[in-house]
Amino acid sequence: MSNERDRSEFSDIEPAPDPALRAALEDALGRQPATVDWGAMEQRARTAAIFRLRPRARATPWWEQVTPWASRLLPVGAVAAAAALALAMATPRAGTEPGLANATSSANVDASDSRDAIADAVAEPNGEPVSSVSGPVDDDWFWDATASAHAAEH
Amino acid sequence: MTADDAIDAALVERVRSGDVTAYDALVRRHLRRAHAVAFRLLGHREDAEDLVQDAFVQALDKIDSFDTSRPFAPWFFRILTNRGLNARQSRALRAVSEIPEDSASHGESPEASAERGELRSRLREAVAALPERQQVIVQLFEIDGWTSSEIAAALGIADGTVRWHVHEARRILRDALAPLRRQEQSS
Numbered sequence: 281m282s283n284e285r286d287r288s289e290f291s292d293i294e295p296a297p298d299p300a301l302r303a304a305l306e307d308a309l310g311r312q313p314a315t316v317d318w319g320a321m322e323q324r325a326r327t328a329a330i331f332r333l334r335p336r337a338r339a340t341p342w343w344e345q346v347t348p349w350a351s352r353l354l355p356v357g358a359v360a361a362a363a364a365l366a367l368a369m370a371t372p373r374a375g376t377e378p379g380l381a382n383a384t385s386s387a388n389v390d391a392s393d394s395r396d397a398i399a400d401a402v403a404e405p406n407g408e409p410v411s412s413v414s415g416p417v418d419d420d421w422f423w424d425a426t427a428s429a430h431a432a433e434h
Numbered sequence: 435m436t437a438d439d440a441i442d443a444a445l446v447e448r449v450r451s452g453d454v455t456a457y458d459a460l461v462r463r464h465l466r467r468a469h470a471v472a473f474r475l476l477g478h479r480e481d482a483e484d485l486v487q488d489a490f491v492q493a494l495d496k497i498d499s500f501d502t503s504r505p506f507a508p509w510f511f512r513i514l515t516n517r518g519l520n521a522r523q524s525r526a527l528r529a530v531s532e533i534p535e536d537s538a539s540h541g542e543s544p545e546a547s548a549e550r551g552e553l554r555s556r557l558r559e560a561v562a563a564l565p566e567r568q569q570v571i572v573q574l575f576e577i578d579g580w581t582s583s584e585i586a587a588a589l590g591i592a593d594g595t596v597r598w599h600v601h602e603a604r605r606i607l608r609d610a611l612a613p614l615r616r617q618e619q620s621s
Contacts, residue, residue, distance in 0.1 A: 292594070293597060294581065294582055294597065295575070295582070295600045295601060295604070297598060298576065298604065300544060301576055301604065301607060301608070301611075302577060304554075304557055304611065305561070305573065305576050305577050305607075306552060306577050307550070307553075307554060307557075308553070308554040308555075308557040308558050309477070309558070309561065309573060309577065310477070311556075311577065312470055312473055312577075312578060313482075315479075316469060316479065316483070318465060318466070321460055321465060321483060321486065321487070321608075322458065322465065322468070324487055325457075325458075325465075325486075325487060325490045325491075326454065326458055326461070328487060328490070328491050328494075329454065329457050329490070329491070329494055330454060332491075332494055332495070333449070333452045333453070333454050333457060333494075334452065335452070336450065336451060336452030337451070337452025337453070337454075338452070338554065366501070396590045425570040427534045429515060432558075434603070
């Protein structure tokens with residue numbers, strides 16, 4: 281408590297030099313050594329630091345930055361791929377889907393058959409509709425069905 | 435943050451990215467003061483050099499934990515003084531070899547030489563009885579001529595606390611020397 285008070289009392293007053301005490305203390309405890317080799321000390325500090333600093337200085341390649349995440353990203357990626365595959369297999373094909381059949385029938389009602397649109401799109405340059413269309417991909421049921429339907433109509 | 439603190443903070447950031455030149459600069463900026471404090475802690479030049487090296491290595495090992503929004507010097511000197519105080523306690527001090535022994539000035543009478551020896555030994559005892567930090571503070575202030583602000587910045591304490599330590603140490607040391615001075619005056 282008294283220490284706190286004393287400290288605050290001395291907070292703004294720089295103690296005046298006391299030459300007698302200074303001389304006595306210097307005589308008893310010695311001066312700072314005058315012969316310190318600062319260059320050698322700096323070199324010593326540098327030598328001790330180089331091995332510690334070297335790993336920090338190396339630039340980190342991108343694969344080292346990714347590596348810590350790989351153990352988490354790979355399983356997530358595998359699970360996502362498996363889920364996507366399972367979803368694709370579980371989803372019914374468009375032709376067998378009741379919703380699409382309804383849509384086709386409604387399109388027929390409107391006399392704007394989408395099959396016509398596709399066949400028109402692949403019509404010959406002179407405007408004549410094609411009699412048959414061979415798609416770029418084999419076993420393309422939608423393409424084949426559209427082309428054959430178009431040919432039958434014309 | 436002073437301009438010096440900002441320079442230190444920039445150097446620390448560069449040291450963190452492995453810049454040896456920045457580390458050299460940081461060492462150069464604090465080496466002399468560090469050695470002065472280390473010498474006052476250990477009383478021996480070579481021990482002080484070892485302590486300074488040890489403190490710089492420790493500081494480098496902990497450099498990632500240093501908060502660059504704060505001044506570097508108190509953080510570093512805290513490492514230095516803590517390790518110095520530990521070293522004082524754990525090893526046999528060789529301070530005696532550095533302290534001037536009976537370096538009586540030539541032509542001094544045997545009585546005067548004896549008085550001086552007595553004064554010296556009393557002072558050493560009195561200083562050794564002070565709290566450890568107070569010992570360092572009073573030596574830096576009285577012998578090495580540091581200001582209270584310089585000591586405060588180095589040790590990470592308030593200026594007023596330094597002045598209080600100086601005042602307290604002076605009072606104790608003057609009390610210890612008083613009987614000898616009275617003898618001196620009466621003779």
